[in-house]
Amino acid sequence: MPKIIDERARREAIAEAVWAIASRDGLDGATVRAVAAECGLSTGAIQHSFPSQATLQQFAMELIVERVTERLAETGTTDPHPAPCDESATANHNTLALVSNHRNPAAISVAEARAVLDETVTAMLLQLLPLDKERETEARVWAAFSTAALTNPDLAPYARKMDALLATFCRRCVESLISGMPADDLAAGNSRSAKSAPTSRAGDPAAIAAHLHALLDGLALHLLVNPDAAHRRQATALIRSFVASLT
Structure with a gap:
C-alpha cells in the first residue's frame, strides 16, 4: 500500500x-x-509542499501566529501556573492554593480574589516574554520574521495580525485588572456588583493597554539582547509593578 502522508503535519514540521x-x-x-x-x-519534498521559498516563509510566519493565538486562548480561559520568577516556593504555593479556588468565589475574600486575579494576569503576561529557552527561541524567530516583514510585503500582513492579536490581549488584561474581573469572564460578558470590585487608580484603559503593549515589546527585545537571569528578574518585576499599579 502507498504510504499515507499527513500533509498538514509535514508542512508544520517543515515550518518548525x-x-x-x-x-x-x-x-x-x-x-x-x-x-x-x-x-x-x-529538497523535492520541500518543494512539493511549498512551491517557493516565499510560500514557505509565509506559512512559517502564519503558523507562529496560530500557535501564539492558541496559547493566549488557553492562558486566557484557564488558571495558568505562575511563570518562574524570583519569589519563594512558599509564595508560589500559596498563590496556587488561591487559584485553585478561583472558580468558587465564595471560598475566598475580596482581597484574596484580587490577589488571584493579579497573579493570573501577571502569569499570562509573562508568557509573552522570553524568560526561558523555549520562549527565547520563539521570540528570536519572531524577531527575524518581523525584521524581514519590514521589507517583504508578503510577510507584512502576518506581522500586523500578530500586533493586533497582542493589542487585543493587552486590552483584555487591562480591562480585567481595572474591573476586577477575570479576563475570561469579561470575554463571556459576565458582570458583578460594583461594591465587590476593588477600587482602581487607573486612567484611560485604551492608553494603559497601549502602554502595556509597548512595555511587552520593549522588554522582549531587551531580553533577547540581555538574556541573563538578572535581566529576566528585572523584567518580571516590571510586569508585576505594572499589574500592581492598576489595583
Whole structure:
C-alpha cells in the first residue's frame, strides 16, 4: 500500500525547521536546501509542499501566529501556573492554593480574589516574554520574521495580525485588572456588583493597554539582547509593578 502522508503535519514540521534555522542563523539562512537538511527531507519534498521559498516563509510566519493565538486562548480561559520568577516556593504555593479556588468565589475574600486575579494576569503576561529557552527561541524567530516583514510585503500582513492579536490581549488584561474581573469572564460578558470590585487608580484603559503593549515589546527585545537571569528578574518585576499599579 502507498504510504499515507499527513500533509498538514509535514508542512508544520517543515515550518518548525525554518524556525530552528531562523533562530540560529537568521531568516536568510533558511534556504530550501538548509530547511531540507534540518528536517531530514529532500529538497523535492520541500518543494512539493511549498512551491517557493516565499510560500514557505509565509506559512512559517502564519503558523507562529496560530500557535501564539492558541496559547493566549488557553492562558486566557484557564488558571495558568505562575511563570518562574524570583519569589519563594512558599509564595508560589500559596498563590496556587488561591487559584485553585478561583472558580468558587465564595471560598475566598475580596482581597484574596484580587490577589488571584493579579497573579493570573501577571502569569499570562509573562508568557509573552522570553524568560526561558523555549520562549527565547520563539521570540528570536519572531524577531527575524518581523525584521524581514519590514521589507517583504508578503510577510507584512502576518506581522500586523500578530500586533493586533497582542493589542487585543493587552486590552483584555487591562480591562480585567481595572474591573476586577477575570479576563475570561469579561470575554463571556459576565458582570458583578460594583461594591465587590476593588477600587482602581487607573486612567484611560485604551492608553494603559497601549502602554502595556509597548512595555511587552520593549522588554522582549531587551531580553533577547540581555538574556541573563538578572535581566529576566528585572523584567518580571516590571510586569508585576505594572499589574500592581492598576489595583
